[in-house]
Amino acid sequence: MPKPEGISDVEMADDVFSALAHPARRQILLSVHYRGTCKAGDIAHRFECSWPTTSRHLAKLVETGLLSVSKIGRERVYSANSELLSDVLRKWAGYFD
Amino acid sequence: MPKPEGISDVEMADDVFSALAHPARRQILLSVHYRGTCKAGDIAHRFECSWPTTSRHLAKLVETGLLSVSKIGRERVYSANSELLSDVLRKWAGYFD
DNA sequence: CTAGTAATTAGCGTACTTGCTAATTATCGA
DNA sequence: TCGATAATTAGCAAGTACGCTAATTACTAG
Numbered sequence: 001m002p003k004p005e006g007i008s009d010v011e012m013a014d015d016v017f018s019a020l021a022h023p024a025r026r027q028i029l030l031s032v033h034y035r036g037t038c039k040a041g042d043i044a045h046r047f048e049c050s051w052p053t054t055s056r057h058l059a060k061l062v063e064t065g066l067l068s069v070s071k072i073g074r075e076r077v078y079s080a081n082s083e084l085l086s087d088v089l090r091k092w093a094g095y096f097d
Numbered sequence: 098m099p100k101p102e103g104i105s106d107v108e109m110a111d112d113v114f115s116a117l118a119h120p121a122r123r124q125i126l127l128s129v130h131y132r133g134t135c136k137a138g139d140i141a142h143r144f145e146c147s148w149p150t151t152s153r154h155l156a157k158l159v160e161t162g163l164l165s166v167s168k169i170g171r172e173r174v175y176s177a178n179s180e181l182l183s184d185v186l187r188k189w190a191g192y193f194d
Numbered sequence: 195c196t197a198g199t200a201a202t203t204a205g206c207g208t209a210c211t212t213g214c215t216a217a218t219t220a221t222c223g224a
Numbered sequence: 225t226c227g228a229t230a231a232t233t234a235g236c237a238a239g240t241a242c243g244c245t246a247a248t249t250a251c252t253a254g
Contacts, residue, residue: 014120019120019150020189022212023111033193053213056233074221074230075230082193092117093186096130096179119242137201150243152202170249171200 007065015064016088017045024049025057033080040076104162112161113185121146122154127165130177137173 007015019025024047031046032038040058044051058078061067066085067078104112116122121144129135129142137155141148155175158164163182164175 011207013123017114017117020114026110030192063184076231086190086193089186089190093190095127096183147244
């Protein structure tokens, strides 16, 4: 269920566009979306930057609501809330029609 | 003519999403788009932050290609390249369908 | 030419972001 | 229980972003 309650559109835009501002986070989002779900390690190994750095990017994406995470054993499985993201992007695209 | 030659999609995304990351710049873009064109002074007076700060935001938006500017006398008239922006946003929205 | 207006550029301080390595937490397997 | 593995958190250094005021550029008008 994307779009948490009590978050205004303005705050949502701020969070989402801040999250998208970093190329690594855009790539992570694409990667998770296309793979369906993804373990933190899979993501970390696929990227050039260190695992802790990736971990922080993941945390930010979860905070923003663009990723969800569930803990399975000692692994964290991430999945993309793609609908939220595409809704926000299309809504903003619509402002400029 | 939005989308300058020789700029890859990746660079374009970087520029556009960086530009959109700041709330003042999103507001400026909306404001100019809805008004059609806008003088720098009109924009500066409408916002809370100082004119030089707004000026710097405008410069960044021009650099990114999201705004165009033409000099008329001592005034600068800005207009929005809205199609470029909505194209990029919709393209990215499409990646997450 | 001079005073005034439109706007940008210069320069500076603060705050945030992002990268790293080292340390820590939590879990699995033998 | 002990060692290895998955992942995050802590802490720090470097770079970038953004706000301001002061100075500068460029043009208009008298």
